[in-house]
Amino acid sequence: MGIENDIKQRKFKSEHQKAGINLMFTVREMEHKHFQILKKFGVTPPQFNILRILRGQYPKATTVNDLIDRMIDKASNASRIVEKLRAKAMVERKTSELDRRAVDVAITQKGLELLRQIDVIEQEFYFGLEFLTVEEANQLNALLDKGRGSEIK
Amino acid sequence: MGIENDIKQRKFKSEHQKAGINLMFTVREMEHKHFQILKKFGVTPPQFNILRILRGQYPKATTVNDLIDRMIDKASNASRIVEKLRAKAMVERKTSELDRRAVDVAITQKGLELLRQIDVIEQEFYFGLEFLTVEEANQLNALLDKGRGSEIK
DNA sequence: ATACATTTAATGTTATTACATAAATTTGCT
DNA sequence: AGCAAATTTATGTAATAACATTAAATGTAT
Numbered sequence: 001m002g003i004e005n006d007i008k009q010r011k012f013k014s015e016h017q018k019a020g021i022n023l024m025f026t027v028r029e030m031e032h033k034h035f036q037i038l039k040k041f042g043v044t045p046p047q048f049n050i051l052r053i054l055r056g057q058y059p060k061a062t063t064v065n066d067l068i069d070r071m072i073d074k075a076s077n078a079s080r081i082v083e084k085l086r087a088k089a090m091v092e093r094k095t096s097e098l099d100r101r102a103v104d105v106a107i108t109q110k111g112l113e114l115l116r117q118i119d120v121i122e123q124e125f126y127f128g129l130e131f132l133t134v135e136e137a138n139q140l141n142a143l144l145d146k147g148r149g150s151e152i153k
Numbered sequence: 154m155g156i157e158n159d160i161k162q163r164k165f166k167s168e169h170q171k172a173g174i175n176l177m178f179t180v181r182e183m184e185h186k187h188f189q190i191l192k193k194f195g196v197t198p199p200q201f202n203i204l205r206i207l208r209g210q211y212p213k214a215t216t217v218n219d220l221i222d223r224m225i226d227k228a229s230n231a232s233r234i235v236e237k238l239r240a241k242a243m244v245e246r247k248t249s250e251l252d253r254r255a256v257d258v259a260i261t262q263k264g265l266e267l268l269r270q271i272d273v274i275e276q277e278f279y280f281g282l283e284f285l286t287v288e289e290a291n292q293l294n295a296l297l298d299k300g301r302g303s304e305i306k
Numbered sequence: 307a308t309a310c311a312t313t314t315a316a317t318g319t320t321a322t323t324a325c326a327t328a329a330a331t332t333t334g335c336t
Numbered sequence: 337a338g339c340a341a342a343t344t345t346a347t348g349t350a351a352t353a354a355c356a357t358t359a360a361a362t363g364t365a366t
Binding site for chain 1: 154155156158159160166167168169170171172173174175176177178179180181182183184206209222223224225226227272275276279280281282283284285287289290291292293294295296297298299300301302303
């Protein structure tokens, strides 16, 4: 019986409220599973998020500010997360030459190798949505985009 | 262009991966807005979650264990969250008479009053999903339940 | 050129979370 | 009854997050 069963709540005030709670609950479970996977590789979800952004730009570098912009959770501590990754030699960091306030961050070969390993696992993980068909995942994306009001164009 | 624009990523490995990231991103935004609302009333999201569960049982009490079961995030620190609420006189706590290991938690009048105030705001908030019609919110619920593999029956 | 506002990143502080462990009680087995 | 296992809650600790503040560099207006 879906979310009603999962959190043992029978009645919701509206379909929107139910969807809101359903979203939170689903994401909590998803993140928990994801966290367990990443832990084996010694990275936290925000660290992983940053590595993925950096791979998307590779071999170009990305400033800390751009990272914050693109992160799933707009972390106020991007600096510290980058520092953690640097300590593990997953990224390199140097002050930008064009703007000496800015810091350029780039993923290293070691970082890329880590992501390749995690890719394999995630292929099977399906982000915890294994019960959805591709078509349904597509519908879900459309609804989420619309829910946030950013569906257009 | 939806999530691609929001996190400025062009390509995803699969519709499932895209849905996973889309979910995380949507919930982050939703929770952030929700957090801002709750903050004005002096409660955190987990505290609010517990108060709502307790209201659902009112006037019966609920054990800490039951709370953990029903919480959106299965917090390992339910005890401490309850203690925070008790310090604010939102809940009462006493050891169960049937099982002296267990602790019965019940919402107080003050807690109920707080929830009533927040209800009003949430009515308008729509859990951050204001762009969805009721029918779409319903579809979203069905997809989420199925995604978690708990849609049946 | 100078002064002031803005941008960018780092850091200090406090609260919260995850995880492991402890303590008290109950349950089940013989 | 007696003893080990399981259950329920609380707590210690380390990592992380939110938020405010600081410091350095750049942009802008006069």
